[in-house]
Amino acid sequence: MNVNSWLAALEIELRRHGIGPDNIANVVAEAATHLRDSGEDPYAVFGPAEHYAAAVAESIRTAPTATPLRPGPVLLAARGITKRYGRRTVLRDVDLTVRAGQIAAVVGANGCGKSTLLRICAGLDSPDSGEVTVAGRLGYCPQQGGTLDYLRADEHFVLVGAGRELSRARSRQIGRTAAAQLGWNEPVDTVARNLSGGTRQKLNLTMSTLTEPDVLLLDEPYQGFDRGTYVNFWDELWRLRDAGKAIVVVTHLLTQLDRVNLVLDLTSAPVGGARR
Numbered sequence: 001m002n003v004n005s006w007l008a009a010l011e012i013e014l015r016r017h018g019i020g021p022d023n024i025a026n027v028v029a030e031a032a033t034h035l036r037d038s039g040e041d042p043y044a045v046f047g048p049a050e051h052y053a054a055a056v057a058e059s060i061r062t063a064p065t066a067t068p069l070r071p072g073p074v075l076l077a078a079r080g081i082t083k084r085y086g087r088r089t090v091l092r093d094v095d096l097t098v099r100a101g102q103i104a105a106v107v108g109a110n111g112c113g114k115s116t117l118l119r120i121c122a123g124l125d126s127p128d129s130g131e132v133t134v135a136g137r138l139g140y141c142p143q144q145g146g147t148l149d150y151l152r153a154d155e156h157f158v159l160v161g162a163g164r165e166l167s168r169a170r171s172r173q174i175g176r177t178a179a180a181q182l183g184w185n186e187p188v189d190t191v192a193r194n195l196s197g198g199t200r201q202k203l204n205l206t207m208s209t210l211t212e213p214d215v216l217l218l219d220e221p222y223q224g225f226d227r228g229t230y231v232n233f234w235d236e237l238w239r240l241r242d243a244g245k246a247i248v249v250v251t252h253l254l255t256q257l258d259r260v261n262l263v264l265d266l267t268s269a270p271v272g273g274a275r276r
C-alpha cells in the first residue's frame with residue numbers, strides 16, 4: 001500500500017478519535033520515520049490505518065504516568081560528554097544521570113547524536129572528553145546489527161549467557177522466556193539472517209536483557225515491531241524499571257514521553273555547551 005495514502009488516512013483517523021494536533025504530528029512523524037527506515041509496507045507493519053489509530057488513541061487514554069521519582073542509587077552517570085567526528089562536534093558537554101528505577105528517554109532529530117551517546121555509555125566508543133560511570137552489569141541493544149547471520153537464536157542466547165557463566169540450558173531457557181514475552185514463541189531453528197527485521201530486533205532485545213543487567217541501554221529497540229509486540233515491550237520496560245533497573249531508551253515516539261522519568265533532548269544543544 002502507498003505510504004503517503006496510509007499516513008494521510010492515519011492522520012484523519014487520529015483526528016476522528018479526538019487526538020490533539022501535537023500528538024497527531026508526533027504519531028504520524030514516527031510512523032513515517034519507521035516506514036522510511038524499514039522500507040516496509042504500512043499495512044503489513046501497522047495494519048489498517050483505522051485500527052492503528054484506534055490503538056494509539058487507546059494507548060494515549062490509558063497511558064500510566066511515570067511513577068514518581070523514587071531516587072535509587074545512581075547506576076549510570078555520563079558527565080560532560082563531548083564527541084567529535086572530524087571537524088563536526090556531535091555531542092557537546094552532555095550530561096545524563098539515571099538512577100535505579102528510572103527510565104530516561106533520549107530524543108532528538110536524526111543525526112543529533114543519540115546512538116553515539118548510547119555507544120559511549122556502552123563503552124563501545126570513546127568520548128573526546130567527559131566520562132561515563134556504570135554501577136553493575138550493562139545491557140545494550142544496538143539500533144542495527146548485533147546478531148550473527150549464521151547462528152540460530154538459541155545459539156545467540158548461549159553465547160551471551162556464557163559471558164555470565166550461565167549453563168547452555170539456562171541461557172536457552174532465559175532467552176526463550178524473554179522472547180515469549182515479546183510474542184516470539186519459537187525462536188529455535190531459523191538462523192538470524194533469515195529472520196524478519198522485527199524478529200531480529202526481538203533477538204537483539206532479548207540478548208540485551210538476558211544477563212539481567214542493572215543498566216539497560218536500548219537504541220530504538222522497537223523498530224519493526226508489530227503493535228502487540230510494541231505494547232509488550234513497554235510493559236516489559238516498566239517491569240524492569242520497577243525491579244530497580246536504570247534504563248535508557250532512544251525513541252522518536254514522543255507520545256511515550258509521559259511514560260518515562262527523564263527526557264534528554266539532544267536537538268536543543270546550544271553551540272558552546274549545555275548541561276542537561
Ligand SMILES: Nc1ncnc2c1ncn2[C@@H]1O[C@H](COP(=O)(O)OP(=O)(O)OP(=O)(O)O)[C@@H](O)[C@H]1O
Pocket residue numbers: 085090108109110111112113114115116117143
Ligand atoms: N563513526 C563515525 N564516523 C563519522 N561520523 C559519524 C560516525 N558515527 C556517527 N557519525 C555521525 O555523527 C552524527 C550522529 O550520528 P548518530 O547515529 O549518533 O545520530 P542519531 O541521533 O542516533 O541519528 P538517528 O536518529 O538517525 O538514528 C551523524 O551525522 C553521523 O553521520
